[in-house]
Amino acid sequence: MIKFQHISKSFKKIKALDDISVDIEAGNIVGVLGPNGAGKTTLLRILLKLINPDSGEVLYPQTLKSNFHNNIGYLPEEKGLYKNSKVMDFLKYFSKLKGLTSQEFYYYSQPLIEKLNLNRYLDQNIGTLSKGNQQKVQLLSTIVHNPMLLILDEPFTGLDIVNLEIVNNIIKSLRSPDRIILLSTHLIDFAEILCDRVIFLNNGKLIRDAAVTELKNDLEFYQYEILTKDDFDFFDVPNVNDFIKIDDGYKININNKNDISGIIKFLAETITIDEVKKVEPTIKDIFLRDISNK
Amino acid sequence: MNNIFHIAGWEYFQKVKRISFILYLLLFPLFGFGLIYFPQLLSKNEVSQTPLPVGFIDYSGEHINNLKHEFDSNVDDNFQPEFILINFGSKNLSGINDIVEMLDNQDLAALIQIFESNIPSNNIVVSYNSLLNSEELIQLEFMINKAVNKSLLSKSNLSDSLLSAINPNIISRKIKTTSLVNNGLNMIQFTIGLIFVLFLSSITIFSGGLFIRSLSEEKTNRLAEILLTSVKAGELLMGKILGLFLFALTQLIVWGAIGFFIMNEFGMKNDFSLEFFYQTLFLVTGIFLNVTIFISAGSFVKSEQNSQQINGYLTILILLPLIFIAHIINEPGSLFTSFLTFFPLTSASTIILKISSGTFTITSVVLYLGLQVLYFIVTVLITSKYFKRSLLIN
Incomplete structure (x- = not known):
């Protein structure tokens, strides 16, 4: 060692x-x-x-x-x-x-x-x-x-x-x-x-x-993909820590998995959501989150 | 210890295989030879138009007729004699000082003196000045030998038919020659010194420059880091010094061999004196010290551009003894010459030139040699302290 x-x-x-x-x-x-x-x-x-x-x-x-x-x-x-x-x-x-x-x-x-x-x-x-x-x-x-x-x-x-x-x-x-x-x-x-x-x-x-x-196993956040063709600014969405634009929508990070239903409701009033997927964060996601947090 | 030899071997073989090095190795002696031989050729052409006056004092009184015959027979393509013999008489000659003064003033090109002696090898002295080039000196020695042989043979009791059958050229004796060029400066010794300093400067500049560039490359592409994780910094430094020294020595050996070949081919004199030995010694120690200094300086280089700058500064310093050669020869004890003697990068060249001018003693040779060793140790100690750190600056 x-x-x-x-x-x-x-x-x-x-x-x-x-x-x-x-x-x-x-x-x-x-x-x-x-x-x-x-x-x-x-x-x-x-x-x-x-x-x-x-x-x-x-x-x-x-x-x-x-x-x-x-x-x-x-x-x-x-x-x-x-x-x-x-x-x-x-x-x-x-x-x-x-x-x-x-x-x-x-x-x-x-x-x-x-x-x-x-x-x-x-x-x-x-x-x-x-x-x-x-x-x-x-x-x-x-x-x-x-x-x-x-x-x-x-x-x-x-x-x-x-x-x-x-x-x-x-x-x-x-x-x-x-x-x-x-x-x-x-x-x-x-x-x-x-x-x-x-x-x-x-x-x-x-x-x-x-x-x-x-x-x-020890994640402090949850990650979802919101698939949509519309453009949207996630800064105003409550309980979303950070987000990135992906090819067919957005990837968001949240601290509490129970918040996702509220977030979807909020978004549905403004944009057309095609699909919501829970995804497993990669090391890259964890790394980027750590870097931005610190 | 093994790593030092591995590194030295690598450094040596990687550089010795380069085409640029092989071309430089072969072309430089041709250039140097041309530099020395071309003026001689020109002077020969000039001299051929005017016969050179050569004084003759024959204390034995036996050789004048044969020598005169040899001088009369020695004519150029236009049937003009190459030398004019001026006979100053034989026994009980007074006014020798006036004759020597004529030689000093270049009213004579040479003075031949034949003394009375039972041993013919010891009784002939030729003094000459810069009017006479080395080829003409050889011609003069040949004529003297032939004339003396004829005189000796005619004194024997051999029959006329036998005498005519003997070739007087076959017996060649050593003739003592004394150069009076530049108020007593030995021209051959001076030429050797000059050639040695040229060798030392060009070897250092070429090899050192090559190594500074390669060190800069090793730093920028992180090879230095890999090497330092593989061997100790001290081993890397010593391996590089040894490799560069062997590389430089290869040039010296090849050029030395070419030099001897040329000397033999062109019938030049190659009497190796004690001065020659000392000059060779300082040439080798000078190369060793200079390459160490170049590696030391090279380790601080940060980029290719920086390596060219440092190489330029070092080159100017290396060339100082050549730039001030006349001052070193004429004023070996001056403050400036002393500075050049004690300044590490110029010390070996300056000492070689001082030996050429005849201003040296055994004690001074030992002192200077000790100085070279001291400079080497100090350079290695300082460099090894910063070598690792400086190689990692990037």
């Missing part, structure tokens, strides 16, 4: 992280979510020991601590690749830095190369590959040494739908009892599928830390 204990970090006058305390258990894929500037990258950089917190500390398991550099895999948001080098040379270089022998590299990399369909690109310069294939090369170099701590920052960038599925499956297959995986992505739908747990950050503060299953 990794423990963040009262971590704070400021850059000049900007507070990037404000008293963050969170425990991350092995065996889980943990989604680190938040809008731009929320403090996600700073949190990950502190975890990677790239920067030190102003206050607080991170406690690592002894096995990870003893051989830190060889036990972590980090996939940054930007492509950290040498564009003029060949794919195979690049992979070998980073595997060496991670302490793999040549035999170990071939043993571990071969199945991954096949899964990621990179076989025919091994002798090509990285700069000549498509964005998606570059992302796959980057992912391969991040996981080839079986790291105990895996940090994936936007792993789906540049991937088409086929490769999204391949990478998605690979990340799922990496889940193991002694591995900690942190996933930061703006594709919240993928986070919902992949993650066991999510951490929401906003303005450097931890605003939610919960298992995905708990998150939905």
Whole structure:
């Protein structure tokens, strides 16, 4: 288990992280979510020991601590690749830095190369590959040494739908009892599928830390879709917390499910309602609501 | 420790394979050779129109006739003699100082002195000034050798038929030569110093510039972050220094080999003196220190534009000894020369030029060498303190 204990970090006058305390258990894929500037990258950089917190500390398991550099895999948001080098040379270089022998590299990399369909690109310069294939090369170099701590920052960038599925499956297959995986992505739908747990950050503060299953069981609001062809301003409707326009109507959030009948009556006097549906909120809805509330 | 070698190997092979590097590696010596050889060719053409006056003092009194014969036989394509021999007599010569003054004033291009000695290798001295180029000096030595061989052979008891069968060119002795260029400055030593400083400057500027740009690239595409999560910052720094040093050394070795090849092909003298050894030593330590400084500066680069600016500033500093070469040679003890000697980026070049001017002692060489090591240690210590942080500035 990794423990963040009262971590704070400021850059000049900007507070990037404000008293963050969170425990991350092995065996889980943990989604680190938040809008731009929320403090996600700073949190990950502190975890990677790239920067030190102003206050607080991170406690690592002894096995990870003893051989830190060889036990972590980090996939940054930007492509950290040498564009003029060949794919195979690049992979070998980073595997060496991670302490793999040549035999170990071939043993571990071969199945991954096949899964990621990179076989025919091994002798090509990285700069000549498509964005998606570059992302796959980057992912391969991040996981080839079986790291105990895996940090994936936007792993789906540049991937088409086929490769999204391949990478998605690979990340799922990496889940193991002694591995900690942190996933930061703006594709919240993928986070919902992949993650066991999510951490929401906003303005450097931890605003939610919960298992995905708990998150939905423990909802503080209810969501309905009001299908209508008419335009309407929901600001004036009593008991509606917030709303968004969707293709064929509106999606509204309310605190008390008993309020829905009153809301429908109110709306029916002004607009023509085609259908009212209760919907299950997604992590994205919960995330957006949290962000707007805080 | 292994990681340092992995990084050094990667840095080295990634850069040494570049086409731009291979072209630069091969074209630069041609350019340098042209720079040195072209003026000689021009001067040769000029000289061929006017025979060069060469003084001769024969203390043994045995060689004048043979040497005169050699000078008369040595004519250019227009049957004009290349040299005019001025015989200053033989035994009991007075006024040697006046003759040396003529040489200093360039009324003579060279002065040949043959002393009485039983060992022919030790008794010939040729003093010359800048009127004589290296090719003409070689020609002069060849003629002297031939004339002396003929004199020695004629003194033997061999029959006339045997004497005519012996080729006097086959015995070649070492002739002591003394250059009087620029009031006592050894022209060959000066040329070597100049070439070394050119090597040091261009190697540093090319290699250093390449590394500053690659460091800037590593920072902007977050490769630096990945590297720092894979190895310690100190290992990354040392690996990069070692890789860049090997890269720079490759240039030096290839250029050195090309230089020796050219020297041999064109019959240039390659006597390796103690000065040459010291200059080589400072060339290598200079490269090592300069690449370390470039990497140190490169780690603070924030963008491609910023890398070009920093590269520009460093290049100007590196070139200072070349810009002020005349001042360093003529006034090796001046305040400005001392500043250049003690300023890290210019110290190696300045020391090489000071050695060329003959103003050095063993103590000063040891002191300067210690200084180079000290600068390297201080640069590494300062850089390692900020290297990680500066690589993450983005």
